[in-house]
Amino acid sequence: MFAKKQYNAIHIISGISAAAVGVVTAAMVCVLSVMNGFGVMVEQLFSQFDPDIRIEAVSGKSFHDQGERFDALRQLSEVAMVSQSIEETALLQFEDKQMPVRLYGVDSVFPTLTHIENIITEGHYEVYDGAFDRAVLGQGLAWQMGIGARFISPLQLYAPKRNAKVNMLRPDQSFNDEVCFIAGTFAVQQVKYDNEVMLVDIDLTRRLLDYGNHEVSALLVKVAPHTSVKQAKKAIQSLLGEGFAVLDRYEQQADFFRILRVEKLLTTLLLVFILLIASFNIIGSLSMLIIDKQTDIQTLSHLGANKKMIQRIFLFEGWLISALGAMVGLAIGLIVCLAQEHLGILKLGNGTEYVVSAYPVAVQTTDVLIVAAVVLTLGFLAAWIPARKVQEAKSSGV
Numbered sequence: 001m002f003a004k005k006q007y008n009a010i011h012i013i014s015g016i017s018a019a020a021v022g023v024v025t026a027a028m029v030c031v032l033s034v035m036n037g038f039g040v041m042v043e044q045l046f047s048q049f050d051p052d053i054r055i056e057a058v059s060g061k062s063f064h065d066q067g068e069r070f071d072a073l074r075q076l077s078e079v080a081m082v083s084q085s086i087e088e089t090a091l092l093q094f095e096d097k098q099m100p101v102r103l104y105g106v107d108s109v110f111p112t113l114t115h116i117e118n119i120i121t122e123g124h125y126e127v128y129d130g131a132f133d134r135a136v137l138g139q140g141l142a143w144q145m146g147i148g149a150r151f152i153s154p155l156q157l158y159a160p161k162r163n164a165k166v167n168m169l170r171p172d173q174s175f176n177d178e179v180c181f182i183a184g185t186f187a188v189q190q191v192k193y194d195n196e197v198m199l200v201d202i203d204l205t206r207r208l209l210d211y212g213n214h215e216v217s218a219l220l221v222k223v224a225p226h227t228s229v230k231q232a233k234k235a236i237q238s239l240l241g242e243g244f245a246v247l248d249r250y251e252q253q254a255d256f257f258r259i260l261r262v263e264k265l266l267t268t269l270l271l272v273f274i275l276l277i278a279s280f281n282i283i284g285s286l287s288m289l290i291i292d293k294q295t296d297i298q299t300l301s302h303l304g305a306n307k308k309m310i311q312r313i314f315l316f317e318g319w320l321i322s323a324l325g326a327m328v329g330l331a332i333g334l335i336v337c338l339a340q341e342h343l344g345i346l347k348l349g350n351g352t353e354y355v356v357s358a359y360p361v362a363v364q365t366t367d368v369l370i371v372a373a374v375v376l377t378l379g380f381l382a383a384w385i386p387a388r389k390v391q392e393a394k395s396s397g398v
Contacts, residue, residue: 013288017281018325024275025329025375026336031271032367033337035264037360039257042190046253048115049188051083051220052229053236054247062086066214069240073219076239078232083109083220086205092198093156094145101141101198103157105205113222116186116199123149123184127201133180139187140195147182154179157200162210178208272374279322279382286318286386315380315387322379326372334368337361 057063065084074082086105091098106127111117116136117125126134135155137147147155157178165174180200187194205211223232229248237246250257290297297310339345344358 013281013285014321017278017285018321018328020278020281021275021322021325021375021379022329022332024271024278025326025371026333028268028271028275028371028374029330029333029363029368030336031267032264032371033333033361033363034340034359035260035267036362036364036367037341039260040362041356041360042256042260043249045189047249048119049186049193050249050252051113052223052249053221053233054252055219055221055236055240056217056245056247058243058245061088062211062215062217063244064212064214065216065219070219072239073236076232076235078224078227078235080222080224081109081113083107083113083222084202084216085110085218085220086202086209086211086215087217088159088205088209090198090208091158092141092145093158094147095153097145099141099145102196103159103205103208104197104199105202106199107202110199110220113220119186119188120184121187123182125186125199126183127199128203129183133178133201133204134183135180136184136186136199137182138194138197139185140191141198142182142185144195149182149184151182154181157204157208159208176208176210178204180204272378275375275378279378282318282321282379282382283386285321286314286383289317290314290386311387315383318383318387319376319380322382323376326375326379329375330368330372334363337363 073079084107086103088103089100090103092101111125120136121139122142123136125136127136128134137145142148157180158175161174161176186199206213206215221232221236223229233246233248237244240246300310300313340359341361341363346359347357348359
């Protein structure tokens with residue numbers, strides 16, 4: 001591979017081939033690691049609001065959490081605590097402004113089960129103060145309604161009466177209404193929460209929606225310490241049966257993580273295509289090397305080397321070119337990722353406009369192994385194409 005060649009251009013072309021493979025390899029490691037970093041970052045943001053496990057009915061919008069199965073659920077060793085939740089769309093009115101909201105009715109366990117208090121941006125978390133119902137709004141929702149945590153004017157909530165027909169003469173009588181006061185605002189840094197969600201006491205939600213005392217739309221579960229979510233999910237699903245969906249954090253945000261996986265796949269395919277183009281340099285350099293070494297091929301043949309052995313020599317050299325590029329590229333990519341992770345060299349905007357100041361990075365071993373396997377496989381195929389021509393050149397008497 002490093003021996004002197006008759007034409008110095010062969011060394012140059014081989015170096016360019018290895019460099020091209022190395023650059024694309026480093027790019028694949030960096031891009032995939034940054035995408036992993038964004039995924040981890042958003043997962044951490046969701047974990048401030050989403051529970052470890054969420055239980056929903058497969059059919060219907062609500063269910064009653066009474067009976068032996070639910071008593072057994074609360075006694076499972078894999079379960080630390082269970083919280084009731086009612087979620088429904090309602091109309092929020094503040095002074096002359098109206099807006100539909102996603103109403104989350106939660107009980108007293110909710111702040112212990114989640115990390116909601118860590119993402120309060122104004123005021124404090126409180127849904128009932130002992131005398132009045134209170135509410136905690138998403139920061140974007142509060143901004144759109146023109147509400148601040150120190151406002152003393154009441155918030156009016158409206159929802160259609162359950163199982164009741166609309167009275168066209170007096171449509172106002174077809175709605176339930178409740179009053180509460182703002183206690184604070186929160187920010188998950190995700191539009192689906194910050195611009196739409198309003199947290200209130202579960203009893204207020206039951207009155208507004210005509211729900212029974214033990215009727216809920218979901219149960220929120222905190223997994224016991226030293227227990228994996230996968231293990232707890234399996235135990236809960238086995239207990240409740242097929243009539244209930246037991247969702248972990250990834251399944252609760254299935255759409256987002258599905259889009260992230262598709263983006264990662266498409267990005268990988270694009271980089272593989274670029275790598276495929278870069279691999280054509282190996283075909284060119286190896287083809288020139290075969291021409292350069294025709295005399296050596298004849299000498300090896302006279303010494304007893306068969307056709308397959310000669311082919312393996314050139315195949316191995318071509319594969320070494322891609323292997324060298326892969327090793328250098330992996331090393332450069334990992335160094336860049338570690339530098340970005342610890343030093344935050346590449347900033348997002350001016351460092352203050354986004355949730356994080358620099359591009360997040362999360363290097364995953366599986367990604368590195370996949371990149372190495374793809375590069376070496378394409379390098380082998382690129383070397384095989386010209387190497388198999390050695391047999392044809394020899395048989396033609398060259």
